[in-house]
Amino acid sequence: MIDFFNMGGYGAFVWPCFTLAAIVLVWNVSAARRLHAAARERALRRTGVGEGG
Amino acid sequence: MNWTWFHKLASPPHAYRIAARLAPWFGWPAFLLIAAGLYGGLVLAPADYQQGDAFRIVYVHAPSAWLSMFVYGTMAVAAAIGLIWRIKLAHAVAASSAPIGASFTFLALATGAIWGKPMWGTWWVWDARLTSELLLLFLYAGVMSLRASIDDRDRADRASALLAIVGVVNLPIIHYSVYWWNTLHQESTLTKIAKPSMAGDMLWPLLTMLLGFTLYFGAVLLIRLRAEILRRERDASWLRAEIGR
Numbered sequence: 621m622i623d624f625f626n627m628g629g630y631g632a633f634v635w636p637c638f639t640l641a642a643i644v645l646v647w648n649v650s651a652a653r654r655l656h657a658a659a660r661e662r663a664l665r666r667t668g669v670g671e672g673g
Numbered sequence: 674m675n676w677t678w679f680h681k682l683a684s685p686p687h688a689y690r691i692a693a694r695l696a697p698w699f700g701w702p703a704f705l706l707i708a709a710g711l712y713g714g715l716v717l718a719p720a721d722y723q724q725g726d727a728f729r730i731v732y733v734h735a736p737s738a739w740l741s742m743f744v745y746g747t748m749a750v751a752a753a754i755g756l757i758w759r760i761k762l763a764h765a766v767a768a769s770s771a772p773i774g775a776s777f778t779f780l781a782l783a784t785g786a787i788w789g790k791p792m793w794g795t796w797w798v799w800d801a802r803l804t805s806e807l808l809l810l811f812l813y814a815g816v817m818s819l820r821a822s823i824d825d826r827d828r829a830d831r832a833s834a835l836l837a838i839v840g841v842v843n844l845p846i847i848h849y850s851v852y853w854w855n856t857l858h859q860e861s862t863l864t865k866i867a868k869p870s871m872a873g874d875m876l877w878p879l880l881t882m883l884l885g886f887t888l889y890f891g892a893v894l895l896i897r898l899r900a901e902i903l904r905r906e907r908d909a910s911w912l913r914a915e916i917g918r
Contacts, residue, residue, distance in 0.1 A: 622863045624716075627725075627726040627727075628720055628725040628727075628731070629725070629726075629728075630725055630727040630791060632877060633727055633730065633787050633788065633790060633791050634726060634727060634729055634730055636787055637730045637733055637783075637784040637787050638711075638715075638732070638733055639779060639790070640733075640783055640784060640787075641733035641737065641780060641784065642782045644737070644776050644777065644779070645707070645889065647776065648773055648776055648889075649892075649893060650866035650898070651772075652893050652896035652897045652900065654760075655896075655897060655900040656732075656896055656897070656900035656903070658898050658902050658915050659899075659900040659901075659903035660900075660903055661676045661728075662904075663903045663912050663916055664916055666912075667912050667913045667916075668913075
C-alpha cells in the first residue's frame, strides 16, 4: 500500500496530476449542472411559471 | 433529400429534450471507462523501464491533451455551421464547448509540466509542442472573452465563430510539431495504430481513458447546451411547457 502511494519515488508528481484531473472532471460536471439549474430558475421566473403556486 | 429531420433536430425544444435524454448515455459509460482506465493505469500496468511510475501521468495527460484539440475541433465545426447556415443551435454548441476545452487544455499543460520536472528536469520549455498548446489555451480564452465582451448575441456568435475558425490552423501545428521541429516532447504513441509503441497492458488503460474522456465531454457538453438553450430562448412559449413541469 505504501509502495502504491510512493509510486517508485514519483508520488509527489503522480498524485498531484491525478488530483488535478479529478478536480477538472468534477468541476466540469458541477459547473454545467449549476449553469443549467440557474438558467432554468431564471427562465421559470421570466415565463411566470411557478408564480402564485 | 428530405431535411425535416435536420430542422427538427436543430430546433431548440427538440434539442433541449434530446440532450437530456442523451446525457446519461454518455455520462455513465464515461464514468465506468474512466474508473476502469484509472485502475488499469495506476494498479495493473507495470512501471515503465525508463520512466518508472512517473509514466502513469500519461493516463491523464494524453486524454486531456486529446480533448483539448478534439473539443476545439468540435467548437470550430459548430461555429462554421452556425456561421454558414445560420443555425443558432450550432452557435450554442460552440459557446458550450469553449470552457470545457479550456479546462482540459489547462489540465494537459499542468500535468505535462508536473511530468516534465522529474523527466526533463524542468517544468517548462518553449518548444514547439508546448508553445502551440499554450497558444491553444489563449485561443480558448480569446473566443470566450470575445463572446463575453459583445452584448448583441448574434454579433457575439459571429465574431467568436470567426476567431474559432481562424484558430483551427493551430491544431495541425500542435499535432505535427513533434515531427516538424526538433522538440523535447516525445512523438505520438498512438498514431501508429498498426504498431503502437506501447505494450498491451500499458496500452489498454490509455485507450480506455481516451474513450472515457471523449464520452465525458459529450455528457458535459449536453448539460451545458441545455443551459445555453434556456438562456437563448428566453421568451419562447415552449419554455413554459417544457420547464414548467
